[in-house]
Amino acid sequence: MTATITLLGALFAHYRRHPVQGIFLLVGIVVANVLLAGTLLINAQARASYGQGEQLLNASPSGQIRHRESGRPVDETDYILLRRSGFDTVAPLLRQVVRTSTNEAVELLGIDVFAMPRGTAAGDSAQTSELDFTGFAYPPYSLWASPTRLAQLGADEGERLPLLSGSSLPPLTALPDSQLGHRMLIDIGALQELTNQRGRLSSLLVFPTTAEQISRLEDALPHDLVYVSGSDAPDPAELTRSFHLNLAAMGLLAFVVGIFLTYNALAFSYTDRAELIRKLRLAGIARSEMRNALLLELALFLALGLLLGGWLGARLAASLLPGVGQTLAQLYGVYIAYPDSLVPAGFWLPPLMTAAAALLCVLFPLREMLDAPILEQRQSAWQHRNIQRRDRWFAVVGAGLLLAALFTALTLSRTSLGLWPALAGMACLLLGAALLLPLVLRLLLSALARAVPARNARLSWLVADSRWLLGPASLALMAMTLALVANSGLNTLIGSFRDATEQWLDQRLAADLYLRGDLDPGTLVEGLASEATGLEAGERYRTTVVRPTPRGGRAELEIVSLRSGARFRNAVRLIDGVDNAAERFRAGEGIYASERAWRLDGWVTGQLIQLCPDRPELQVLGTYHDYGNPRSQWMVSRDRFLECWPEQPPSGLTLSGPDGTDWNRLRALLT
Template sequence: METSKTGFAFDNLLITDIAAAQEVLGKIGWIDRIDLIIPDLHSKSHIIEQIENILPIGARLEHNSEKTGSMREMVSAFQLNLTALSLLALVVGMFLIYNTVTFSVIQRRPTIATLRAIGATRNEVFIMILVEAIILGGLGTAGGVGLGILLGQGTVEMMSRTINDIFFVTNVRTVEITWNVLIKSSLIGLLASLFAALIPSYEATNVSPVSALRRSHIEEKTRMALPWVSTIGALVLVLGGILLIPNWNLIITFSGVFMVLIGFSLLTPLVTLIIMRLVQQVLKRGFGLVSSMAIRDITRSLSRTSVAITSLMVAVSVIIGVGLMTSSFRLTVEKWLEDLLQADIFISAPRVASSVASLIDPQLVDEVQKVSGIKRILTNREVTVNANNIGIVQLFAVSADVAGNKRKYKSALGNVSETWEMVKSGGVVINEPMSVRFGLKAGDQIKLFTDRGGHSFEIVAIAYDFDVRPSVTIYDGTYRLFWDDQNISSIALIIDSKTQINEIISQLRRQLAGKGQVVIQSNHSLRRNAMLVFDRTFTLTIALQVLSMIVAFIGILSTLMGFQLERRQEIGLLRALGVTGQQLWKLILLETGLMGASAGLIAMPVGLVLAIILIYVINLRSFGWTLQMHLQTMEFFKAFAVAVSSALVAGIYPAWQLSRIPVIDALRSE
C-alpha cells in the first residue's frame, strides 16, 4: 500500500491472497488464524461454546481484547509518562504566569491605588486584574495550542520510531488533531493561567489605598507569612512522600511527585534566607559593601526574588532529576547488555521492527559449523504465544543461556547453574516487567497454550529485563516437545579467539552468501546499536529539559525586570550619591548571580530526590524496570552552571536599562 495514501500502520504492508502467501512462506495447507465476527445476540455465548468444542488440539478461541489489551497497557504507561513530563514543564510555566501578572501589577500599583482612593472596591480591582490575566492566558493558550500542533508534527516521526524500537511496528507520519485534545489543552492552559494569577491579583487588592503605594507593606506581609508558608511546604512534602508509598496507581504516584515539587517550592524562601546569611561574610571579603547591598536587596524583596529563585530551581531540578535518571538508566542498560550478551557473534534475519522476529533457515547451523574458529553454537527461537489470564507474551526458546554465569536474576529458586538445570527440566524464566505487571514470582505456575493444548510451567526465576513486553524463556528441547516448530530466529557464536572475530565474520559472510538474507554482527556492534536505540528513545526528554530551561529563563528575566523597576527611585538615589554605572552593573549582576546560585544549590537535593523517585518509583511502576542509581557529579555541576549563567544573562538587560536612566528621571515619582 502506498505511504502517501495511508500514512498509518498499513504502510510497507504487502497484501496478497492466501494461496500465494502459503507458497511464498512455505506454509502450504496451513493458516495462522481465522477472524470471526459474532453478532451480539442472546445466543452469543452458546455460539462461542460450540466453536470451542470443535477446535483441534493446540487451537483456542481468544477475544480480540486479549491481543490488544497488553499493547494498550504498555502504550498507556508510555503516554502517561510523557504527560507527566509535560506537566513538569507546565508547573514551571505557571511560575512564569505568576511573574508576568505580578510584573503587570507592579507597573500599575499607583494606578490601582488611585482607583481604590476614588471608590473602586477590592472585588472590582481583583476581577479587573483576573480578567486581564484570563484574556492574556487565552491568547497564550491559543498560541500554545498552535505551537503544540507544529511541535507535534515535528516530533511524530521521532515518537513513531521510539514505538517501533520498543513496542510494536507502526508508521504514523501525520498528526491527528481531535477536538478532545484541543479542548483539554485549552482548559488546562486557561485553568493554569487562572490559578497562577490568583495570588498576585489578591495581593494587589488586599491592601488599603495608602499602603498600596508602599512596597514595604507587601514585604512585611511576606515576612509574617514565611513561617506559615514553610510549615505548609513541609506538610505538603510529607503528604507527597506518603502518596509515593507503594501504590500501583500511576496517577496517585505522579500526584505525589508534584506535591513533592510544590513542597520544596514553598520551602525555597526560607532556604534562600539561610543561604544569604551563610554567604554574607564570605562575599564581603571579596566584594566589600556591594555584596552586603546585593544580599540585602534579595532578602528585603523576598516576595519577588523567591519566586524567581523557585521557578529557576524547579527547572534546574528537573534537569538534574531527568539527567540522573537518563544517565543511570543508560549505565544500567550498558551493564545489563555486557552481562547478557556473552557470545562473540550474532546471526539473525533482518527485522522490520523490534517486535517482529523473522526466521532463518535451520540448515544455516550446519553451514556455520563449517567455519573454523567457532567454539560453540547457540540457537534461539522467538515466537508469540498466549498465556492464561495474561494474553500475548514473547517466548524465547534457547539451546543454552547466552549470558552463562554472568546472568543476574531478581529472584530465583536456586543459583545460576541450578536455575539453568531447572529450565532444562521444564521450568521457565519470566522477565521482570511481566512479574511486576501480573504479580508473578518464582515458584508460581504459568499456563501457556501450546500446540498440544494448555500446559502449566513452573516459574523458576525472574530475570532483569528492559523490554516492556512480557516474555518467557524456555529450554529449546522443551519447546520442541510442545510446539511443532523446527525453525530458529537467531544464532549466537562463541569463538576460540576474540582476536579473530573480524576474520571469522568475513568467513561467515562468504559461507552464508546466497543462502538467505542474514545480519551478522559482532558483540560490540550489537551493543552499540542497542544503545543507539536507547539514545533515540530519550531524545524527547532532552528536548523537554531545554524547554523547561527556556521557560525558567523567561520567568527570571521578567522577575528581574519587575524587581529592578520597583527600585527605580532607589537606583536614582544611589546614582545621585555617586555610585557609578560600573558599580551599578556589579551590584545588579551580583544580585542575579546570587539568585541563580541559590536556585542551583537548592535544586541539587531536589533534583536528587526527583531522580530517586523517577528511578525507584516511576520506572518500576510504569514499566517494571529495576534501575541502579549512578550519581554523576557532572550533572550537578552542569545544572549549577546553567542556573548561574541563566540568571547572569537575564540580569544583563535590566542592568543596561537602569545604568542608562538619567538621575533626574529615576528620582521623579510622578
C-alpha cells in the same frame, strides 16, 4: 461601566508605550497552554486509536492465524486450502519494510481487498466507496497512505518512491482518515513480487464470525499454525503504558510550569505598572473601580491566551503526532491513526491551569497592588511586611506538602498503590521544597548579615541588597529550582536507563553472531573453518503458546530455549530465584519467567506451571529482566524444550568464537 472602560484604556495605554511587556504577558500565557494542550491531545489521540483496535479500511479483524514460531512466514498454500474449505472470513496479510533511496524505512501492508469480507474494504463503506480498487489490485497498482504519512515522507500523490534496491513503489494515493497511521497499503501480489516473498504471508487475518466457525477453523489448521484471538493479543495500551506515562508526566510538568509562567507574567505586568496605578489612585480612582478594571484586563488576557494556546497546542500535537506514531511503531509495533482532526479530549485542564494562575494572581500580586499605600514614603515598609507574610504562607504550605510526600513514601513502602500516588508524592516533594526556598534563603541571608563585620560596608550592602531582591525574585527562583530539579532528574533517569540497558544487552547477547534460517550447526562451522577456527554453533528454539494467567486472564507467551554452557548460563541474571536455581534449570527441573510475566501476568518464583500437556508440572525457578519485549516469556533448557515440542524446527543459530575473530567478515560472508 463607561468609567471602567475608560480606566481600562488607560491601563492598556501602558502596553502601547511598552509593547514588549504586553507581548511577554501574552506569550507567557500562550506557551503555558500550548505545552499542556499538545501533550493532552497526543495522548488522547493515541488512546482513541488503541480503543478502535487495528483497522484496515474500516475492517476490524477479530483475530489472526500465524506460525507457531514467532517470526516464521505462513505458507500461502495453507491459506488457499482454508479458503477452499469454506473459510471466507480469512484474508492474507504480508508485512514488509523497505527502504527508499533516501534510506527512509517504509512499512508496507500487503492485502487482498477482494478477499476481505463484504461490507468492509471492498463493500459499501462510505469512506471507501470512491476508491479505485481495480487500480489498487491490478498493474500498475497503487500505494495507499494517509496524507500525513505522505507529508512525512515529503512525497506527493501520484509519485513513485524509488527504493535502495533500484525498483520503485507503485504510484501514491492519499487515503484521508484511513486509520493507517505509519503504514501504507499495497496489493499483496505486488508486494510479494517487490520483496521476493512469493508464496509467503506474514499472517492470516480472521474477521468476525460465529464461535462455531472459529472452532472449525482451529480444527482445520495445520499443526504449525495457531489461531490467536484479538483478546489474547498484547494490549497496545498496556504495551505503551510507560511511553504515555512519560507524556502524562510531561503534561503535569507543563501544568505546574505553566502556572508559574502565567503567574510570573501577570505579576511582572502589575509590578511594572505600580507607579501608573498609584497615580491613578491619587487622581481619585476608587479602589473598587481599579479592581474591576484590573480583573477585566486579566480576563481578557487569559481568554485570548487560552484560545491562542489551545489552537497552537492542537497544531503542535498534529505536527508531532507522526513522529510519535513512528516511535510507537518502531519500539512497540503499535500503530496509531493520523486523522484529519484530533480527538477533542482534556480541554478542561488548560482552563483549569489558567484559572489556577489567575486565582494566585488575584490572591497575591493584584490584591497587593490594590492594598498598597498611596503615599510613596510608606510603600517600602509595607512591601517588606507583605513579602514576609507571603513567605510565611509559602513555608506553611510547603511544610504541608513535604508531610504529604513523607506520608505517601511511608505508605508506598508498606503497600503498592501504583504509579500515580508515587508521582503525586514526588510532586508534593518538589513543590514543597520549592515553596520553602524563599524562607530558607531569607534565614541564610539573615545569618550571613549577622556574621559580616560591621566595618565591611560593601559586603554588608551586598547582603542587604540580596535580601531586598529576594522578595520580587522569589517566585522566579522557585520556578528555576523546579526546572533545574526536573532537568537533573530527567537526565539521571535517561542516563541510568541507558546504562542499565547497555549492560543488560552486553550480558544477554552472549553469542557473537545470531543467524536465522534453516542451517545445520555442523555444516555451518565446517563451511567457515577456512575463515576462522574455534567456532561453536548452536540451535535456538522458540514457539508461541496461549496460557491462562494466575490473575484470571489469558496471555500470549513466548517459550524460548537457552543453550547449555557457562557462557550462555551467565547471560541470564535473575532478579530473584530459588536456591540452586541455575543447577536446577540446567537439570530441566524448572523454568525462568520474564519480568513482564511476573509483574503483569502473575507467575511468581516458586509457583508450579504446566509447560506442555502430558508432562509433569515445573517450578518457576526465578525471574529475569527482558527489556523491550512486548510479550511475556518463559525460558527453558534446550532438552526440556525438545521434550515438549520435538518437531519444532530451530528458529536460528548462535555462533560464538575466540577473541580476535573477524566477525564483520563472517557476517558479510553469511549475508
